[in-house]
Structures are given as C-alpha cells and as structure tokens.
Amino acid sequence: MNETLLDCAEVLSEAGFFTHFTSITADDQELALETLAFEDATVLGFIVAYDNPAQLVAAWKSDCDRIALLHGGALRAARHKAWNAYLVLISRTMANFGESLALGQIEEDLTAMRKITKAGVTGAVGARAALLPLLPFRAAPSLDPIDMRFEIESRSTELDAEIVTAFLSSAEEAIVMQLLEDRA
Amino acid sequence: MKIERILISGFRGFRNMVDVPIASGFTVIDGRNGVGKSTLFDAIEFALTGHLSKYGEMKAGGESVQDYIWWKGNGPSPSERFVEITLRDGADVLRLRRTPIEEPSRELLLRVEAGMVNAGMAPPSPLLQLCAASIIRDENIASLSLDLSETQRYAKLRQAIGATDADQWAERGNRLAAIARKRSEQAKAEVAAANSAVADASRRIDDARALLAPEAAITEASTTMTRLLLFGPTPPDQLISPGREFVALRERHARELATILSGWDEYERDAAALAEGEAAIEAAKVDVTLAQADRALLPDPAEVSAIGPTTDLVAQLHELRSLGIRIGLVEHACPLCAVDHDQSSFVAGLKKAAETIELMDKQASDLAAEATKRRVEIADAERKIVEAQKVLAGLVDRIDRQRKALETRQQLLDGFGFSSAVSRAEILELREVVVSEIEAARHALRVISTISQNQLLQTGLAQLDEARARLARAQDRAGRARRAEAIASALHDAARRAGSETLDLRLDRVLPLMAELYGRLRPHPVWQDIEYSIRGDLRRFLSLQVGDGLNPQFLFSSGQRRATGLAFLLSINLSLAWSRWRSILLDDPVQHVDDFRTVNLAEVLAQLVAGGRQVIVAVEDAALAELLARRMPVPKIGEARRLTLALGPEGSSAVVHRSDPAPMLPNVLAA
Numbered sequence: 010m011n012e013t014l015l016d017c018a019e020v021l022s023e024a025g026f027f028t029h030f031t032s033i034t035a036d037d038q039e040l041a042l043e044t045l046a047f048e049d050a051t052v053l054g055f056i057v058a059y060d061n062p063a064q065l066v067a068a069w070k071s072d073c074d075r076i077a078l079l080h081g082g083a084l085r086a087a088r089h090k091a092w093n094a095y096l097v098l099i100s101r102t103m104a105n106f107g108e109s110l111a112l113g114q115i116e117e118d119l120t121a122m123r124k125i126t127k128a129g130v131t132g133a134v135g136a137r138a139a140l141l142p143l144l145p146f147r148a149a150p151s152l153d154p155i156d157m158r159f160e161i162e163s164r165s166t167e168l169d170a171e172i173v174t175a176f177l178s179s180a181e182e183a184i185v186m187q188l189l190e191d192r193a
Numbered sequence: 194m195k196i197e198r199i200l201i202s203g204f205r206g207f208r209n210m211v212d213v214p215i216a217s218g219f220t221v222i223d224g225r226n227g228v229g230k231s232t233l234f235d236a237i238e239f240a241l242t243g244h245l246s247k248y249g250e251m252k253a254g255g256e257s258v259q260d261y262i263w264w265k266g267n268g269p270s271p272s273e274r275f276v277e278i279t280l281r282d283g284a285d286v287l288r289l290r291r292t293p294i295e296e297p298s299r300e301l302l303l304r305v306e307a308g309m310v311n312a313g314m315a316p317p318s319p320l321l322q323l324c325a326a327s328i329i330r331d332e333n334i335a336s337l338s339l340d341l342s343e344t345q346r347y348a349k350l351r352q353a354i355g356a357t358d359a360d361q362w363a364e365r366g367n368r369l370a371a372i373a374r375k376r377s378e379q380a381k382a383e384v385a386a387a388n389s390a391v392a393d394a395s396r397r398i399d400d401a402r403a404l405l406a407p408e409a410a411i412t413e414a415s416t417t418m419t420r421l422l423l424f425g426p427t428p429p430d431q432l433i434s435p436g437r438e439f440v441a442l443r444e445r446h447a448r449e450l451a452t453i454l455s456g457w458d459e460y461e462r463d464a465a466a467l468a469e470g471e472a473a474i475e476a477a478k479v480d481v482t483l484a485q486a487d488r489a490l491l492p493d494p495a496e497v498s499a500i501g502p503t504t505d506l507v508a509q510l511h512e513l514r515s516l517g518i519r520i521g522l523v524e525h526a527c528p529l530c531a532v533d534h535d536q537s538s539f540v541a542g543l544k545k546a547a548e549t550i551e552l553m554d555k556q557a558s559d560l561a562a563e564a565t566k567r568r569v570e571i572a573d574a575e576r577k578i579v580e581a582q583k584v585l586a587g588l589v590d591r592i593d594r595q596r597k598a599l600e601t602r603q604q605l606l607d608g609f610g611f612s613s614a615v616s617r618a619e620i621l622e623l624r625e626v627v628v629s630e631i632e633a634a635r636h637a638l639r640v641i642s643t644i645s646q647n648q649l650l651q652t653g654l655a656q657l658d659e660a661r662a663r664l665a666r667a668q669d670r671a672g673r674a675r676r677a678e679a680i681a682s683a684l685h686d687a688a689r690r691a692g693s694e695t696l697d698l699r700l701d702r703v704l705p706l707m708a709e710l711y712g713r714l715r716p717h718p719v720w721q722d723i724e725y726s727i728r729g730d731l732r733r734f735l736s737l738q739v740g741d742g743l744n745p746q747f748l749f750s751s752g753q754r755r756a757t758g759l760a761f762l763l764s765i766n767l768s769l770a771w772s773r774w775r776s777i778l779l780d781d782p783v784q785h786v787d788d789f790r791t792v793n794l795a796e797v798l799a800q801l802v803a804g805g806r807q808v809i810v811a812v813e814d815a816a817l818a819e820l821l822a823r824r825m826p827v828p829k830i831g832e833a834r835r836l837t838l839a840l841g842p843e844g845s846s847a848v849v850h851r852s853d854p855a856p857m858l859p860n861v862l863a864a
Binding site: 027029046047048050051052053080083084086087088089090092093106109110113114116117119123138141142143144145146147153154155157160161163164165167168169172173176182183185186189190192193 | 311313314358359362365366368369372373376673674676677680681683684687688690691692694695705706709712713715718719767770787788789792793796797799800801803804820823824825826827828856857858859860861862863
C-alpha cells in the first residue's frame with residue numbers, strides 16, 4: 010500500500026473522516042490507480058499520490074476522469090454534497106518554481122471537483138500540511154490570565170522585598186516613594 | 194455567547210420593523226448594494242456599544258454619523274425606532290435594546306459584558322474592543338491589518354492577547370521612576386547650591402584675611418591718630434569715628450586756605466584800591482554838587498512867554514482879521530470893533546492890523562526860540578547831574594564789594610588766628626601742615642578700619658561651618674535620591690520586562706495559528722507560508738515576511754493583500770484570550786478576492802463553524818452566497834440560514850428570502 014496514502018488516511022481518520030482505499034484499474038493503463046476516498050458530514054473526496062510533481066502535472070486530468078468514472082454514481086447520489094467534492098493531488102518530492110506555478114494553476118481550476126495540490130509530502134506532518142483545508146483548526150491557544158504582580162515580583166528579586174510589595178500594592182506613589190527613600 | 198436575533202425598526206435604512214433571525218452555526222446574507230447588509234452589522238455594534246466605529250470621527254457640514262443613525266424620512270415615530278439584539282448563552286437569553294431616547298440599563302450591560310468576556314482578563318471597554326475584533330468589514334480589512342505600521346500591528350495583537358494590566362504596571366513604574374528622577378535632580382541641585390555656599394563663604398574669608406592689617410601697623414596708626422586728635426591713650430576702635438570727623442574738619446580748613454590763596458592777588462589789589470576809591474567818591478560828590486548848582490542857575494523858560502505875544506495869540510488875531518474881511522462893513526461899522534468906517538478906512542484899518550499882527554508874530558517867534566534854548570540848557574544840566582550821581586553810585590558799590598571781600602577774608606584769617614598782615618608764605622606753610630595731617634589721618638583710619646575685617650572673618654568662618662553642614666546633608670539626600678532612582682528604575686524595568694516577556698510567551702503560542710490561517714487562505718500561489726516575527730526592544734514591531742525576507746505589504750496584489758489581511762484579523766479574533774463571544778461577523782469579505790480564494794475562505798469559515806463558532810457573513814452576489822453556504826457544515830436544520838435582503842416598495846430594507854439549509858447526505862462513498 011502507498012505509504013503517503015496511509016499517512017493521509019491516518020490524519021483524516023483522526024479528524025473524523027471516513028476513509029477508504031480504492032484501486033482503480035483500466036484497460037489502457039498498465040498500473041492500477043491507488044486512491045484514498047474520504048468523507049465527513051460536509052465534504053467527500055479522493056487523494057492520489059505521485060512520486061514527483063512532473064508525474065502529477067502529466068497525469069492528474071486522466072486520473073481525475075478515472076475517479077469520476079468509478080464514483081460517478083455516488084457523486085450524483087450525493088446531491089448538494091457533490092459541490093464539496095475534493096481531489097487531493099500530492100507529490101512525494103518537492104516542486105521547483107515552475108512546477109509550483111503549475112500546481113497552483115491546477116488548484117485554481119474550479120471546474121468539477123475542488124483540487125488541492127501539494128508537493129514534498131512525506132510522513133504524517135506532510136500529509137497534514139497537504140490536507141490542511143479539510144482539517145479542523147489547530148486549537149487556538151488557551152491563554153490563562155497573567156498574574157502581573159507575581160511576574161513583576163519574580164523579576165525584581167534583587168530589590169528589597171518590602172519595596173516591591175509596596176510597589177505592587179495599591180499604595181499611592183508618594184508613599185511608595187517615601188518608603189523607597191527611607192530604605193535607600 | 195452567540196447572537197440569536199436582530200430586530201430593527203427605523204434604524205439607518207430600515208424604515209419598518211424587520212426581524213432577522215440568526216442561526217447558531219452560520220448565516221449567509223446576500224443582497225445588492227444599499228439593501229442594508231452592513232446595517233445589520235451596524236445594528237449589532239450599536240446595540241452593544243452605542244457607537245458606529247467604522248465612521249470614526251468623520252464629520253461633514255457640521256454633521257456626523259450620529260445624525261444619521263435613525264431613519265431620516267417619514268416613518269415610525271421616535272418612540273417606535275429601536276435596535277434590539279437577542280444574545281444567547283446556553284439557557285440564558287439577554288435582549289439589548291437601544292432607542293433614540295433610551296439606552297440599556299447599566300445592570301443589563303454588565304450582564305452582557307459578563308457573558309461576553311472573561312472577568313479579570315478583559316481590557317478596558319471590552320465591548321468596544323470585542324466589536325473591533327469580531328466585526329470584520331470590507332473597507333477595513335487591509336487598513337486594519339496589512340496596511341498598519343508594524344508597531345500598530347504589534348499593538349493590535351498585544352491588545353488581543355496581552356496581559357491587560359501590564360501597561361498599568363509599567364506606567365506606575367514609569368511614574369515612580371520619573372518622581373525619583375525629579376527628586377534626584379532636586380537633590381543634585383541642592384548639592385550644587387550647598388557647594389556654591391561653601392565656596393562663597395570661603396571666598397569671603399579669604400577676602401577678609403587679605404584686608405586685615407598687621408597688629409604693629411594698627412598700633413602705629415592708633416598712635417598717629419591719638420596724636421592728631423590730641424587724645425590720651427584710646428582703644429583703636431574708638432578712634433575711628435573721631436578720626437573721620439578730624440579728617441572732615443581738616444579738609445574744610447584746606448578748602449578755606451585754598452580759597453584765601455586763590456584770591457590773594459585780588460585781595461592785595463582791593464586793599465590798595467580802597468583808599469583811591471574813597472577819594473574818587475569824594476570827587477564824584479563834588480561833581481554832583483557842581484552840576485546841581487549849574488542847574489539851579491538856569492532861568493525858567495516860562496518867564497520868556499510871560500513878557501510878549503505868544504504864537505497862540507498871533508493865530509487868534511489872524512483868525513479875527515480874516516473874519517473881519519469875510520464879513521465886511523456892517524452898516525458902515527467895523528464888525529470887529531464896532532467903529533464907524535467907510536470902505537477905504539476899513540481896508541486901511543485891516544492893513545494896519547495885518548502889519549501889527551505880523552510884528553507880533555515875529556516877536557512871538559523870537560520868544561519861543563529863547564524858551565527852547567533855555568530848556569535845552571536845563572536838560573543838559575540835569576543830565577550832567579545824573580551822570581555824576583551814576584559815577585558816584587558805581588564807585589560806592591565797588592568800594593562796598595571790595596570792603597566786604599576784605600572783611601570775609603579777614604574773617605577767614607581770624608579763624609586761623611592770622612592778622613590782616615599775614616603773608617602768603619605763612620598761609621602756604623599752614624596749608625602744607627593741614628594737608629599732611631589729612632593724609633596721615635586718612636592712612637591711620639584705613640589701617641584702624643581693618644579691625645572690622647576681623648569681625649567679618651569671624652562671621653565668614655561661622656557661615657562656612659554652616660554651609661559645610663548643609664552640604665553634608667545635601668550630599669546625604671542626593672545619595673539616597675540616587676539609590677531611590679536606581680530602585681525605581683529597576684522596578685519600572687521589571688514591570689516593563691514582565692509585560693513584554695509574558696506577551697512574547699503568548700505570541701509564541703499564537704503566531705503558529707496566524708501562520709496556519711495564512712496557509713489556509715493561500716493568498717499567493719508561490720509563497721504559501723508566512724513568517725510572523727516580533728522585533729524591537731523599547732518599540733515593538735510585528736513583521737510579516739514571505740519567501741526570502743519579502744514584505745507582502747508591498748509585494749501582493751490588492752486581492753492577495755485582502756486575503757492576507759483576513760488571515761491576520763481572523764487570527765486576532767481567535768486569539769482573544771478574554772473573549773467569550775463566539776461570533777465572527779464578516780461584511781463583504783470577498784470584494785476583489787477571486788473565486789479560488791473565496792473557496793479557501795469558505796473552507797476556513799466552515800472550519801470555524803465546525804469548531805463551534807457562529808459565523809455571520811454578508812456578500813453582494815447570490816451565487817457567491819450559495820457557494821459559501823454549500824461549503825458550511827449543517828449538523829441539523831435551524832443551525833444554518835440563508836437570507837436575502839432587498840428594498841421594499843417604500844425604499845425600506847427588508848428580508849425578502851429566507852431558507853434554512855438542511856444537513857447533507859451522510860456516508861455517500863461508504864454506500
């Protein structure tokens with residue numbers, strides 16, 4: 010089984026997607042097309058992994074057709090959900106500048122399925138980066154309240170503790186100043 | 194807390210009451226320009242804050258947005274104009290209503306605030322800040338994000354996630370440091386003043402010492418002064434006053450002697466001339482007497498007139514004769530003398546009268562000449578008397594003056610015990626004596642007067658001691674003030690570092706989210722990642738970079754900048770650590786954004802909704818609204834909504850279409 014697709018399946022499963030591997034054969038093709046199908050309540054889609062961007066750019070259209078042919082019935086049955094059908098095209102090796110532009114153009118082709126392309130995808134991290142638009146947000150950090158008194162105190166340990174306490178109290182500045190001069 | 198409903202009547206473009214139900218998941222609103230999409234967002238902000246921030250302080254023709262908040266035409270009465278939003282927090286429901294004449298109670302606003310922010314973490318005016326971070330308007334997407342300066346961008350992020358009281362502590366530290374600095378400066382000035390006082394006292398002592406005469410000189414001067422004053426043994430300090438009087442007296446004598454000497458020649462001339470003058474006076478008196486005698490001898494001119502006819506008489510006779518001629522004989526008689534005449538005797542009489550009158554006229558002329566001659570002689574004699582008297586008076590006056598001058602001089606000489614026979618040499622000799630006494634007395638006085646310098650010296654030494662004590666006290670205060678300043682500065686520094694370091698820690702946790710949002714919105718096909726970095730120490734900057742140190746602010750197209758701005762503003766909203774408001778409101782966020790990036794935005798919004806956020810988004814294009822709505826998750830009916838706004842027949846905005854999208858089919862591929 011394709012390692013990259015396995016990584017993608019793991020990432021998608023963690024995000025709550027149903028995943029399912031499919032091997033699409035064709036008479037005029039030597040090799041079967043390995044794909045990963047995925048679906049949640051809102052979207053569905055297919056992932057195809059290529060060795061390099063050049064292969065991807067060359068084959069994606071015919072591969073798209075093969076997927077559409079195989080899953081045409083399901084897509085038609087999906088009704089509104091079919092608007093949210095994705096084709097994720099990933100390459101294991103990095104793209105050069107020209108290939109990046111070519112991948113960008115594939116993404117900006119909004120006919121039929123929504124296309125996501127990504128080059129240099131290896132491991133779960135790469136899979137997560139490729140599938141980012143489909144995944145939940147990285148949780149926004151939970152920022153606890155800051156006790157500024159404590160923070161200031163911990164940064165003024167070289168000073169007389171009573172002076173620091175007076176500074177951090179609600180005492181008027183004139184009083185703090187008086188203490189400061191008395192202790193100086 | 195989420196928005197459940199917006200109820201508007203007579204607000205902005207909504208003339209009639211309009212009820213806008215908002216779904217808890219997402220609500221997509223479409224409508225052409227001017228149908229009131231933005232007004233819905235205005236209504237939410239106005240209900241929460243009482244303000245419409247998007248207009249800022251904008252004014253024109255003396256008017257501001259305040260004059261255009263409520264419906265301007267015919268419509269509901271002011272009492273029926275209102276904005277009301279319904280907020281739901283679990284089972285709690287709050288309705289916030291504002292009208293032209295009534296605001297929500299303070300208690301209600303506090304309840305809303307408590308539901309929308311985490312107490313203890315919220316900044317001042319949290320609802321204003323929440324609206325600023327949660328209502329993302331088309332016109333502000335670039336200006337409030339990418340187009341901000343790096344410091345403004347940093348401040349915006351700090352406001353969202355920073356420790357809200359950090360600035361207050363830093364400000365307290367700053368004020369304390371400023372007070373300490375000021376006191377330190379004052380103490381430094383006191384030290385300078387005390388140093389100056391010490392220097393002044395030292396200088397006065399030096400001056401007094403320099404003027405102080407030696408003891409021997411004082412003794413010698415005292416001896417001289419007692420000798421001059423003809424005193425017995427007297428303490429030096431008691432010689433000063435009499436000594437000054439002596440000098441003054443001797444100076445007066447010197448002036449008098451100088452006066453005598455300066456008029457010496459004149460004196461001698463006056464003395465010699467005095468006898469001659471007296472003789473001249475006697476001669477002048479004789480002259481006066483002689484002149485008076487000459488005058489007495491001259492006859493009176495009136496006597497001459499008395500002995501013959503006068504010119505007046507001659508003139509009267511002429512007149513009388515003329516009258517006789519003009520009248521002529523009157524009944525054979527002369528009209529003048531009434532003597533009978535015939536014509537010839539009358540003419541002969543007139544001729545004889547004429548001859549007589551002529552003779553009298555000659556005699557009168559001779560007498561008049563004689564009288565004139567006598568009067569001239571009298572005047573001449575009287576003038577001589579006056580001149581003689583004048584000469585006499587001049588001589589008397591001159592002699593008087595000479596005599597007085599001689600008397601004055603004699604008085605001066607008497608004052609010095611000289612007789613009038615004193616010689617000039619004797620006067621000169623006396624003057625030399627007086628001048629030498631003056632000089633000796635002055636010198637002695639100068640020396641004796643230095644005794645007072647000793648008192649000044651004592652006073653100066655006392656002042657120096659006092660000034661040194663004052664300096665010591667000032668130095669002590671300055672030392673304390675410097676130490677206090679250092680401590681205050683350390684406190685300020687600790688407060689500042691506490692604020693910036695805790696913020697940096699938070700930023701480290703928030704920046705990945707910002708980068709992720711950028712990655713999802715994909716503004717640029719090549720630069721798919723962005724790097725956010727904080728730099729600066731005193732002034733902090735939030736820099737954005739793509740690729741190899743490139744600034745997207747100047748690199749990206751208008752649509753790309755807008756997409757990048759959206760990533761920034763959304764991440765700010767998601768980072769609001771103190772917010773409990775789960776709503777994000779986007780007013781036409783896809784203007785100038787192409788279809789591809791609109792899809793990216795739809796995916797981001799879908800993830801926000803899936804994550805439990807409430808998304809309200811308004812767009813102009815119905816197809817675009819459909820695209821957005823189709824991509825959103827719909828767990829169940831009622832949690833998503835599509836609304837269309839349009840203008841009604843009277844030009845008032847209204848909701849003309851509403852639909853609630855249904856959940857999509859599950860398990861399509863699995864089947």
